[in-house]
Amino acid sequence: MKRKLCTLGFLTLALVALTLGSAWAETIRIGLMCPLTGSWASEGQDMKQIVELLAAETNKAGGVNGNQIEIVIEDDGGDPRQAALAATRLTTKEISAVIGTYGSSVTEASQNIYAESGILQVATGSTAIRLSEKGLPLFFRTCPRDDEQGMVAAKTLGDLGFAKIAILHDNTSYAKGLADEAKSLLEAQGKTIAFYDALTPGERDYNAILTKLKSAAPDVIFFTGYYPEAGMLLRQKMEMGWNVPMLGGDATNNPDLVKIAGNQAAEGYMFLSPPVPADLDTPEAKAFMEAYQAAYGSAPGSVWAVLAGDAYRVIVEAIAQTKETSGEKLAAYLQKEMKDFSGLTGKISFNEKGDRVGDLYRVYKVDAAGAFVLQP
Amino acid sequence: MKSTNILYLAFALIMASCPMFLNAYWTDVFNNVGLYTILALSLNVILGHAGLFHMGHAAFYAIGAYVTAILNTTFGIPVLWSMPLAGIMAGLFAMIVARPIIHLRGDYLLIVTIGIVEIVRIALINNVFDITGGANGIFGISRPTVFGYKISKPDQFFYLIWGFAAVTIFLLLRLEHSRFGRALMYIKEDEVAAGGSGINVAHHKLVAFVIGAVWAGMCGTIYASKMTIIAPESFSFAESVVLFTIVILGGSGSIPGVILGAFLLVGLPEVFRGLAEYRMLVFGAAMVLMMIFRNQGLLPPGPKNYNVADLLPAGGRK
Amino acid sequence: MEEFFQQLTNGLAVGGIYALIALGYTMVYGVLKLINFAHGDLFTIGAYLGLTLLVSMGLFDKIGPLPAVILLAVMVMILVAIIGAILERVAYRPLRQSPRLSAVVSALGASIFFQNAIMAIYSPKFLVYPHDILPKAAVTIFGLDIPVMRIIMFLTSLVLMAALYFFIQKTKIGTAIRAAAIDQGAAKLMGINVDRVIMLVFCIGPALGGAAGLMVGLYYGQINFSMGWMFGLKAFTAAILGGIGNIPGAMVGGLLLGVIEALGAAYISIAWKDAIAFCVLILILIVRPTGLLGERVAEKV
Numbered sequence: 001m002k003r004k005l006c007t008l009g010f011l012t013l014a015l016v017a018l019t020l021g022s023a024w025a026e027t028i029r030i031g032l033m034c035p036l037t038g039s040w041a042s043e044g045q046d047m048k049q050i051v052e053l054l055a056a057e058t059n060k061a062g063g064v065n066g067n068q069i070e071i072v073i074e075d076d077g078g079d080p081r082q083a084a085l086a087a088t089r090l091t092t093k094e095i096s097a098v099i100g101t102y103g104s105s106v107t108e109a110s111q112n113i114y115a116e117s118g119i120l121q122v123a124t125g126s127t128a129i130r131l132s133e134k135g136l137p138l139f140f141r142t143c144p145r146d147d148e149q150g151m152v153a154a155k156t157l158g159d160l161g162f163a164k165i166a167i168l169h170d171n172t173s174y175a176k177g178l179a180d181e182a183k184s185l186l187e188a189q190g191k192t193i194a195f196y197d198a199l200t201p202g203e204r205d206y207n208a209i210l211t212k213l214k215s216a217a218p219d220v221i222f223f224t225g226y227y228p229e230a231g232m233l234l235r236q237k238m239e240m241g242w243n244v245p246m247l248g249g250d251a252t253n254n255p256d257l258v259k260i261a262g263n264q265a266a267e268g269y270m271f272l273s274p275p276v277p278a279d280l281d282t283p284e285a286k287a288f289m290e291a292y293q294a295a296y297g298s299a300p301g302s303v304w305a306v307l308a309g310d311a312y313r314v315i316v317e318a319i320a321q322t323k324e325t326s327g328e329k330l331a332a333y334l335q336k337e338m339k340d341f342s343g344l345t346g347k348i349s350f351n352e353k354g355d356r357v358g359d360l361y362r363v364y365k366v367d368a369a370g371a372f373v374l375q376p
Numbered sequence: 377m378k379s380t381n382i383l384y385l386a387f388a389l390i391m392a393s394c395p396m397f398l399n400a401y402w403t404d405v406f407n408n409v410g411l412y413t414i415l416a417l418s419l420n421v422i423l424g425h426a427g428l429f430h431m432g433h434a435a436f437y438a439i440g441a442y443v444t445a446i447l448n449t450t451f452g453i454p455v456l457w458s459m460p461l462a463g464i465m466a467g468l469f470a471m472i473v474a475r476p477i478i479h480l481r482g483d484y485l486l487i488v489t490i491g492i493v494e495i496v497r498i499a500l501i502n503n504v505f506d507i508t509g510g511a512n513g514i515f516g517i518s519r520p521t522v523f524g525y526k527i528s529k530p531d532q533f534f535y536l537i538w539g540f541a542a543v544t545i546f547l548l549l550r551l552e553h554s555r556f557g558r559a560l561m562y563i564k565e566d567e568v569a570a571g572g573s574g575i576n577v578a579h580h581k582l583v584a585f586v587i588g589a590v591w592a593g594m595c596g597t598i599y600a601s602k603m604t605i606i607a608p609e610s611f612s613f614a615e616s617v618v619l620f621t622i623v624i625l626g627g628s629g630s631i632p633g634v635i636l637g638a639f640l641l642v643g644l645p646e647v648f649r650g651l652a653e654y655r656m657l658v659f660g661a662a663m664v665l666m667m668i669f670r671n672q673g674l675l676p677p678g679p680k681n682y683n684v685a686d687l688l689p690a691g692g693r694k
Numbered sequence: 695m696e697e698f699f700q701q702l703t704n705g706l707a708v709g710g711i712y713a714l715i716a717l718g719y720t721m722v723y724g725v726l727k728l729i730n731f732a733h734g735d736l737f738t739i740g741a742y743l744g745l746t747l748l749v750s751m752g753l754f755d756k757i758g759p760l761p762a763v764i765l766l767a768v769m770v771m772i773l774v775a776i777i778g779a780i781l782e783r784v785a786y787r788p789l790r791q792s793p794r795l796s797a798v799v800s801a802l803g804a805s806i807f808f809q810n811a812i813m814a815i816y817s818p819k820f821l822v823y824p825h826d827i828l829p830k831a832a833v834t835i836f837g838l839d840i841p842v843m844r845i846i847m848f849l850t851s852l853v854l855m856a857a858l859y860f861f862i863q864k865t866k867i868g869t870a871i872r873a874a875a876i877d878q879g880a881a882k883l884m885g886i887n888v889d890r891v892i893m894l895v896f897c898i899g900p901a902l903g904g905a906a907g908l909m910v911g912l913y914y915g916q917i918n919f920s921m922g923w924m925f926g927l928k929a930f931t932a933a934i935l936g937g938i939g940n941i942p943g944a945m946v947g948g949l950l951l952g953v954i955e956a957l958g959a960a961y962i963s964i965a966w967k968d969a970i971a972f973c974v975l976i977l978i979l980i981v982r983p984t985g986l987l988g989e990r991v992a993e994k995v
Contacts, residue, residue, distance in 0.1 A: 037656075039920075041818035081610055084603060085408065085646070088530065089401040105513060105607045112604065116528075130515070171501050171965055173512040173607070198502075198965040202924060204914040207704040208959040208967075215697045228820045232916060239841050260916045262825040429795065476980045482794060483729055487930065488979050491972035494927075498969040617802060624799050657810040663803025668788045671796040 027070040028063075028325060030055075030315060031090040031119075033100035033110060034308070038078035043102045043125065046305030048073060051099060051312050053295050054288075064320050076101050080109035087113040095119060096325035097318075099311040102304055104128035104173055111139060120318075120327040120334075122311035125304040128177055132353040138327045140334055140354040142310040142343070144274065144361065146174070149249060150181025152272055152361040153222060157182075157247065158189060166195035166218035168209070168233075170225035178224040178249050194218040201229055206236050214242055224249040230269075231260025238265035247271065250361070253303050258370035269366045270375075274345045276303050279374045282342050284313075303345065310343040317341060383632075384545070391538055395531035403530040405646045410537035411599055413638040414544050416622040417631065418591035421548065423620065424629035424677075425557060426584040427564030429482045431616045432489030435496040436466040436589040438611035440596025442500065445514040445606050446507055455520040455601040459594050466593025467586045474585040478578055493616055500608040513607030520601045533602055540598065544591065548631060551587075560584055561629070618642075625666050627673030636675055700838050701960045702953060707844040709952020710851035714906035715929035716936070716944040717858060718899030724875040724939035725895050727794065731801040732781060733903055734926020735808035738919060740774045740904025741911040742816060745823055763912070767905055774904025775897035782896035787889070805922075812919040820918045823911050847909055854902060855945045862941060871895060875939060924968070928955075931975040937988025946987060 032051050035044035055069045063069060072093050076083035083101065087110035090098055098114060101107050102125030114121045115136050123131065123141040127149070132139060157165060165186055169179035176198070183193055195216040199209050210233070213221065221244055223230055230252040237244070238261075248271035258266045277285040278299065288309070292300055300306055318330040318338070335354070340347040351357045363375040395403050415437060422430045440462035447453040447461065477488050503510035519528045520536065527536055551557045559580050562570040571577045600606050618641065626637020645655050666673075715737055722730045747769055785804045789797045833842055862868035873881040874891045882888050910925075911917050928951060936947025951971060958970040978985065 037818075039818075041813075045818075079609065080603060080605065080607055081408070085401070085404055088404045092399050092401045105605065105609075108515060108605050109603060128512070171511050173510070176511055197963060200965070200968060202918070202920065204910060204916065204921070205704070205708045207707075208701055208956040209964050211697060211700045211704060212960050212964070228916060228918070232914065235915060241839055256820060256822065259822045260820065262915075429798070477976070480979060480983065483723075483727070483798070484934075484979050484983060486798065487729070487934065488976050490927070491931075491975045495969045495972050495976075498966065498972075502965050502969075617806075621799065621802070624795065628795075654810075654814065656806055657814060660803045660805070660807030660810060664785045664800045664807065665803075667792070667796040667800040667803065668785075671789070671792050671799075 027068045028319060029070045029072050029093065029095045030312065031093065031095040031098035031100075032071050032073045032308070033076050033083065033086050033090060033098055034073070035078040035102055035106070036073070036075040038082075040078040040102055043302055043304055044075070044078075046300060046302050047100075047102065047124065047308040049296060050292070050300060050305050050309040053291060054309055054312050057291065058316060064316055065323055069316065076106055076110070078103055078106060080105050083107070083109040084113060086110070090114075091117040091119060097122065097315045097327070097330060099124060099308055099315065101125065104131060104177075107131060111136060114138065118327045120315070120330045122315060124308040124311045127174060132355050136354070138331045140314075140331070140350055140356075142307045142314065142345070142348065142356055143304065145355055146177040147181050148359075149178055149272055149361055150185055152359075152363075153178070153182045153247070153249070154185035154189060156270075156272065156363055157186065157191070157220065157222065160220070160245075162191070162219040162245075164192045164194045164217070164219045166213055166216055166221045167193060168195070168213070168221060168223045168225070169198050170201045170229060171198040172201070172225070174251065175224040175226070175249070179222075182222060182224070199225070199229060201225060204232065206233055207240065210237055210240055210242065214240070214244075218244065220244065221246045222249075223247070223252070226251045227254040227257040228260060230271075231257045231266070234261035234265040234269055238262075245270070250274065250303065253364070253372070254301055255299070255372075256301070258366060263368065263370045266366045266370060267368050271364050272361045273364055274303055274307070274360045275362050275374060276300075276372070277306060277344045280344070280346065284342050285344055288344050306344050310345055310348060313343060314338065314341060314348060380632075388542060392535075395534050400530050403534050405643060407530060407533050407537050407602070409638055409642045410534070410541050411595060411602075412619070412622060412642045413635055414537075414541050414595045415592055416619050416626070416634045416638050417541075417544055417548055418588045418595065419619050420588075420623050420628065420631070420634050421551070421560075421584050421591075422588040423623050424627075424634070425552070425560040425564065426581055427560075428478075428581060428585065429486040430489050430585075430588075431486055431613070431620055432491075432493035432496075433588070433592055433619050434611045434613070434615040435493040436470060436592035437596045437599070437615070438496055438500065438608070439466045439469050440593025441600040441606050441611070442508060442514070442596075443593070444597040444600045445517050448517050448600075449514055450507075455518060455597060456522065459597040462597045463590040463594040466596070467590040470586050470589030471582065474582055478581050478585070490613060490616075493611075493613055497608050497612055500611070508608075511608060513605055515605035517600050517604045517606070519604070520598075527601075537598060537602075540595075545631060545635075552631070556580070556583070564629070621663060625663070625673055627675040627677060630673070630675050630677035633673050633675030633677070637673070640674075696838065697960065698957075699836070701956045703838060703840055703844070705953035705956030706949055707848055707952070708956065709932075709949035710848045711906050711910060711925070711948075712929045712932045712951055713855060713945045713948025714851050714909075715903050715925060716933040716948045717855065717941060718903040719926075719930050720933040720936075720938055720941060720944040721871075721895050721899045723933070725871065725878075725892055726786065726797075728786065728797045729801065729930065730899075731798070731926070732785075732804040732808055733899065734922030734924075734929070735805050735812070736774055736778055736781075736900040736922075737903040737907040737910075737925055737929075738812060738917070738922035739777060739808065740770050740907030741917040741921070742812060742821070742907075742919075743773050743904070744770045744908040744911050745821060745917065748824065767908055770904050770908045771901040774907075775901040778896045778900025779893050781900075782893060787892075809919055809922070816919065818919065820916050823915045823917070825915065843913055847913055850909065851906075854905065855941075858898070858902070859941055867891075867894065928971055931971055934975060934985055935978055937985030940985065940987050943985055943987035947985065950986075 034047040051071055055071045059068050072095055074086035074090050076086045083106045097120040099122055104126040107123045107126035115138055120138050124143055127143055127146045129145050129147055167179050167183055169175040195213055230248050246269055250273040252271045253273040277289050318333045322329050322333045334350050339349050349357050364372045365375055367373050419433045422428050443462040443465045444458045447458040448455055500508045501511050519526050559575050563577055622637040622641050623634055627633025718733050785800045789800055870886045870891050874888050878888050932947035932951040933944050936943030955967055955971055959967045
């Protein structure tokens, strides 16, 4: 009898130890929803590369709270419907939090799904204002909002002394949102909006638009669309022999811009953007740049992918500090306790809506060699 | 006839029990399959039964979705009540647009319908009449409620969508066996002979177009309430291509074929999610191969068998 | 007024490209009565092959700009012609006897396949042609600043179109093509090898499309796997505008569409530019389906 009790006790202990041990050695799963296919495939693939790199580093350093991190990736195809499916799929995979995604309407399609499952979502490339105005407690974003960029745009244009401004967008929700913000702020400042229209992205020939712009005789063109079109505009503007200055939004921040426009046409072009890691002095940023260069042989292309890296880092930091993986606890930490966390794009703190606080936007100028120079 | 009825019943029973053993993700996949099934069936009336080359079906779908979205967000009309309106608006649009083009020859009609779907999409993006929300689309659409019961989870939507699909299939089966359906098939086979037999070809084609549009519009309502946000990029030409392909590859004119086509074309890519980049590549190659090797589709409509005695008037002679 | 003429020249330059692509569509349609949806993607392939050849062979350093461009054009045209012939053999010939719809679906499938193949082989990013290949000077004519390259592009398009026109009208093979376009059965009875004629058509059409792709790549500098879609659709509109199956019609249609687009962008709205192009298409098909230069074909409901 004694023997049997002993064996039973021993077995129970073993079982308990095993379950505790497996809980101990559990992997923490973090989801990544990004556009691996579709029109923004290059952004999604950059996001994947950065997050995987960072996760490998974390795991090599021993993981978080002793647990290894596993990244679960789902493709949202840059399309709201696919995003909803991808989000539903991720909710069945026992993830603690999700990073993503790029594209405001794509992110929006997934918000409710994550919210209903209690999963923390940190968006990285979704700047539409309304995303954080819905009172979703588990929604955060490392990217700034369109109204902030609009304000910085209006201020920059004012500081540079432009009075007659032409605004050009490409009818996507992001570009139009930014253009509208800038327009209302500029008009409130008493500036003249000489031109306001949209071009069709994906076209090649913008001469018709440039000719029309030229006849409106603005002091500056503010283009809120993406870098391929910005590059084409710069190039064709130069070929027309028109020297009007051009300011762009953050979607034009991409080294390919200079490749498309050519050094001569791109020189003097200015744009707004969160600072890229190469321009930050923090040890994290430097270490990140070195690691990325070593792993992939080039600098990261898109600042939005770097923001995804920041999303990863804040999630991991939250898990490490709270020693929890539930959405509510992590969200509470991010909102209340995370202050000036050293991110790859600057200091990160979140306000009660889940937006990133702080003046994120800086002005960059392209020099004669095609490099992006941060302006003071 | 009898055996197909049994098959339909068996299919219905299997589908009804699905949510119990599928997880949320797969239920949602089946929801998407359901939506595409309804849309493809509505396109089947136009393309399969009437033989009109129509590649702009996404336009009708879009109009239905947007009508619901606008009525719901601006006027607070509950989603399911706006469904008939969405259908009617889509149908009206189809009538206005189809009237001038109905007489065009096959390939030309194809191109015109492509043009129409693109114009609708551009109009939506450009915020025509200032009600479509532009590229942002419309958000904040409420969920459907049935007698106070709110439908928001995938398995609840499953029953709504597949219930609607069942009604659609039933009605379309009746249409197929009706006089109108037979007239459409006659027009598809030989337009001149049909006209010679006294069928008003233009009228029948137009009605087929409108029926297909009305159904697509109503499906748009369900889509809008499921996603709670709609944006113009969901209603592009690529969507029309998918629907067109489902009908053709499944078997144009055949309801079981179209249902099978929807399952394959919408369900299979989800199975192959891991190979995302090569998915579309395989899709394109599959289309070419299907046309070469089995161009009538997977489940083409069989020849119709009619019992002579049934067709003779009551008390008829031999 | 100056703006009007400036936009006119803009439109003509773009129209030249549309016309080149439209020629491919119209030739194939004339002979096979098939809308080759994959034609826009052959145009894209031309642009990509041009980039690959340019970069890998480093031609400019070896023989200087002008001979290099011509050599590049010839190589691209031959390669795209081969791909076009393969496409015909694999995707369209087996469907010669099938209903027209099958060929259309096959064309769509081929188009999707090509687009995604390009994306898989090259990458979804925008690729850029090296700069400083072409002269960037601008000449001033009648007070308008026109870049030299646009004039050269326009003239090249005209030369290629004229060459094609003479080929079709004046040579024996050209006559064979025209015969096959009118009636394949009768052509066969006359001893014309219709299969070979069709293959030739699928070499010439795609070759022109590939040349247009190379020009677009060289001049605009930036290429992307989905660029064939819009260009292709507009080119098809142009072909219909001028009268499908009609070679001068494709030329006229292309130039006209380019001008309508440019003027529409200038005077109505840039954002609705494409919608205007499609409206033109629909109007033409309703009012005059044979196009501006086409023959009357009875079409009764």
